[in-house]
Amino acid sequence: MNKKIRNEATDGLFRAILSLQSMEECYTFFEDVCTINEIQSLSQRYEVAKLLREKKTYLEIAEKTGASTATISRVNRSLNYGNDGYDMVFRRMEENMK
Secondary structure, eight states: OOTTTOSHHHHHHHHHHHHOOSHHHHHHHHHHHSOHHHHHHHHHHHHHHHHHHTTOOHHHHHHHHOOOHHHHHHHHHHHHHSOSHHHHHHHHHHHHTO
Protein backbone atom coordinates (compact mmCIF):
# COMPACT_ATOMS: atom_id res chain seq x y z
CA MET A 1 0.00 0.00 0.00
CA ASN A 2 1.34 3.39 -0.95
CA LYS A 3 1.85 5.31 2.30
CA LYS A 4 1.75 8.61 0.39
CA ILE A 5 -2.01 8.31 -0.14
CA ARG A 6 -2.91 6.82 3.23
CA ASN A 7 -4.23 9.62 5.43
CA GLU A 8 -7.42 10.76 7.17
CA ALA A 9 -8.76 12.56 4.11
CA THR A 10 -8.31 9.50 1.89
CA ASP A 11 -9.80 7.24 4.57
CA GLY A 12 -12.83 9.53 4.66
CA LEU A 13 -13.20 9.42 0.87
CA PHE A 14 -12.97 5.62 0.80
CA ARG A 15 -15.51 5.33 3.63
CA ALA A 16 -17.83 7.56 1.62
CA ILE A 17 -17.38 5.35 -1.46
CA LEU A 18 -18.04 2.23 0.60
CA SER A 19 -21.33 3.77 1.80
CA LEU A 20 -22.73 3.97 -1.75
CA GLN A 21 -25.53 1.47 -2.26
CA SER A 22 -26.44 1.58 -5.94
CA MET A 23 -25.13 2.42 -9.38
CA GLU A 24 -27.26 5.57 -9.35
CA GLU A 25 -25.71 6.67 -6.06
CA CYS A 26 -22.26 6.09 -7.59
CA TYR A 27 -23.11 8.31 -10.55
CA THR A 28 -24.50 11.00 -8.24
CA PHE A 29 -21.49 11.00 -5.92
CA PHE A 30 -18.75 10.70 -8.55
CA GLU A 31 -20.29 13.43 -10.72
CA ASP A 32 -20.01 15.74 -7.71
CA VAL A 33 -16.52 14.63 -6.64
CA CYS A 34 -14.80 14.22 -10.01
CA THR A 35 -14.73 16.02 -13.31
CA ILE A 36 -16.15 14.20 -16.31
CA ASN A 37 -12.58 13.76 -17.61
CA GLU A 38 -11.46 12.19 -14.32
CA ILE A 39 -14.34 9.71 -14.37
CA GLN A 40 -13.62 8.89 -18.01
CA SER A 41 -9.91 8.38 -17.24
CA LEU A 42 -10.69 6.01 -14.38
CA SER A 43 -13.17 4.02 -16.42
CA GLN A 44 -10.74 3.90 -19.35
CA ARG A 45 -8.00 2.45 -17.12
CA TYR A 46 -10.43 -0.14 -15.79
CA GLU A 47 -11.38 -1.13 -19.35
CA VAL A 48 -7.70 -1.27 -20.36
CA ALA A 49 -7.00 -3.59 -17.43
CA LYS A 50 -9.85 -5.89 -18.46
CA LEU A 51 -8.55 -6.06 -22.03
CA LEU A 52 -4.97 -6.68 -20.89
CA ARG A 53 -6.21 -9.59 -18.77
CA GLU A 54 -7.89 -10.93 -21.92
CA LYS A 55 -4.43 -10.84 -23.59
CA LYS A 56 -5.41 -8.16 -26.12
CA THR A 57 -2.55 -6.33 -27.81
CA TYR A 58 -1.71 -2.70 -27.11
CA LEU A 59 -2.93 -1.83 -30.61
CA GLU A 60 -6.28 -3.57 -30.08
CA ILE A 61 -6.69 -1.87 -26.70
CA ALA A 62 -5.76 1.55 -28.07
CA GLU A 63 -8.25 1.17 -30.91
CA LYS A 64 -11.06 0.00 -28.65
CA THR A 65 -10.56 2.41 -25.75
CA GLY A 66 -8.73 5.38 -27.21
CA ALA A 67 -6.09 4.99 -24.50
CA SER A 68 -2.53 6.04 -25.25
CA THR A 69 0.23 3.46 -25.19
CA ALA A 70 1.58 5.28 -22.11
CA THR A 71 -1.72 4.69 -20.29
CA ILE A 72 -1.85 1.06 -21.41
CA SER A 73 1.74 0.57 -20.24
CA ARG A 74 0.98 2.19 -16.86
CA VAL A 75 -2.04 -0.08 -16.33
CA ASN A 76 -0.01 -3.10 -17.44
CA ARG A 77 2.69 -2.21 -14.90
CA SER A 78 0.01 -2.02 -12.18
CA LEU A 79 -1.33 -5.43 -13.19
CA ASN A 80 2.13 -6.98 -13.12
CA TYR A 81 3.83 -5.16 -10.25
CA GLY A 82 1.11 -3.35 -8.33
CA ASN A 83 -0.87 -4.26 -5.23
CA ASP A 84 -3.18 -6.74 -7.04
CA GLY A 85 -6.12 -4.35 -6.69
CA TYR A 86 -7.33 -4.94 -10.24
CA ASP A 87 -7.13 -8.72 -9.78
CA MET A 88 -9.04 -8.52 -6.49
CA VAL A 89 -11.84 -6.54 -8.12
CA PHE A 90 -11.99 -8.68 -11.26
CA ARG A 91 -12.10 -11.87 -9.16
CA ARG A 92 -14.99 -10.48 -7.10
CA MET A 93 -16.82 -9.33 -10.21
CA GLU A 94 -16.49 -12.83 -11.70
CA GLU A 95 -17.71 -14.42 -8.45
CA ASN A 96 -20.75 -12.13 -8.40
CA MET A 97 -21.68 -13.18 -11.93
CA LYS A 98 -21.95 -16.86 -10.96
